[in-house]
Amino acid sequence: GAVVSQHPSRVICKSGTSVKIECRSLDFQATTMFWYRQFPKQSLMLMATSNEGSKATYEQGVEKDKFLINHASLTLSTLTVTSAHPEDSSFYICSASVGNSDTGELFFGEGSRLTVL
Amino acid sequence: AQSVTQPDIHITVSEGASLELRCNYSYGATPYLFWYVQSPGQGLQLLLKYFSGDTLVQGIKGFEAEFKRSQSSFNLRKPSVHWSDAAEYFCAVGSTGGFKTIFGAGTRLFVKA
Numbered sequence: 001g002a003v004v005s006q007h008p009s010r011v012i013c014k015s016g017t018s019v020k021i022e023c024r025s026l027d028f029q030a031t032t033m034f035w036y037r038q039f040p041k042q043s044l045m046l047m048a049t050s051n052e053g054s055k056a057t058y059e060q061g062v063e064k065d066k067f068l069i070n071h072a073s074l075t076l077s078t079l080t081v082t083s084a085h086p087e088d089s090s091f092y093i094c095s096a097s098v099g100n101s102d103t104g105e106l107f108f109g110e111g112s113r114l115t116v117l
Numbered sequence: 118a119q120s121v122t123q124p125d126i127h128i129t130v131s132e133g134a135s136l137e138l139r140c141n142y143s144y145g146a147t148p149y150l151f152w153y154v155q156s157p158g159q160g161l162q163l164l165l166k167y168f169s170g171d172t173l174v175q176g177i178k179g180f181e182a183e184f185k186r187s188q189s190s191f192n193l194r195k196p197s198v199h200w201s202d203a204a205e206y207f208c209a210v211g212s213t214g215g216f217k218t219i220f221g222a223g224t225r226l227f228v229k230a
Contacts, residue, residue: 006160032214043207043220044161093160097215104149104168104211106218108160 002028002098006109013084014117021079021112023094029074030096034106035067038091050077084116119144121208123221130198131229138193138224140208150191151209152182155223161207167191178202203228 003026013019023033031052036044048069049057056069066088068080077096081088091113095106122141130136142148149168153161165176172184182193191208205225211218 001163004160032216034215034218041223041225043222046218049216091158095161095215104213104215104218105151105163105166106161106211106215108153108162110160111158113158 002096002107004030004094004096004107004109006094006112008112009110010113010115012115012117015085016083018080018082019084019114021081021092021094021114023077023079023096023109025075025096025107028096028098030077030098031074033071033077033094033096035069035077035079036093036095038093038111040091044093047079052077081114084114086116089114089116119210119217119219121210121219121221123206123208123224125224126222127225127227129227129229132200133197136193136195136198136202136226138206138208138226140191140193140221141189142191142208142210143189144210146212148210149212150182150184151211151218152176152180152191152193153207153209153220155205155207157204164193164206198226198228200228200230202226 005024007022033050035047047062050069050071052071058064071077093111094109120143151166152164155161167174167184205223208221
């Protein structure tokens with residue numbers, strides 16, 4: 001199956017700094033990637049839909065200036081948490097669908113645990 | 118409104134016993150239905166999916182699920198649980214291309230020896 005890789009798996013940063021998380025599709029081209037946030041013992045909340053070559057579409061309530069998404073190529077989308085604060089600490093997961101797939105199946109990265117001190 | 122309900126927050130079963138995880142959905146169109154499994158600190162892995170055809174679908178690791186349109190349900194089953202099945206299970210509904218995928222709250226499965 002399609003493989004999605006996320007990096008870093010864990011990151012600890014100081015409050016006020018910015019952190020970048022990468023999501024790569026390793027063996028397929030992903031025109032669309034999705035970014036989720038998962039709080040402890042909770043489900044996945046869609047943050048934004050990342051479209052290659054265009055602006056991301058953010059879900060209601062997600063600050064686009066706080067969570068910058070760039071999808072510069074068909075295999076890479078990045079999420080940058082700007083001026084991070086402790087409340088941004090969370091598990092962030094990306095996913096992608098295979099181009100021309102009509103099943104709606106999503107392939108997930110391993111997730112990135114962000115801890116803001 | 119579109120929604121996915123997993124009524125059981127957690128379930129404990131003995132190793133070797135059968136398992137059924139419940140999922141009910143509300144979706145405006147013909148749904149694409151999925152079950153994903155998540156191990157601690159990991160991403161999600163697809164167990165199985167349904168979007169047309171036979172309403173009983175087989176997945177990986179010995180799991181199966183049955184789509185019942187009349188009950189708006191897509192319950193996950195396994196005849197004999199292994200200790201390695203302990204994880205979080207998410208039911209999801211979606212559409213073509215993965216857009217508008219909605220996840221249930223998840224069911225944590227504990228397996229006791």
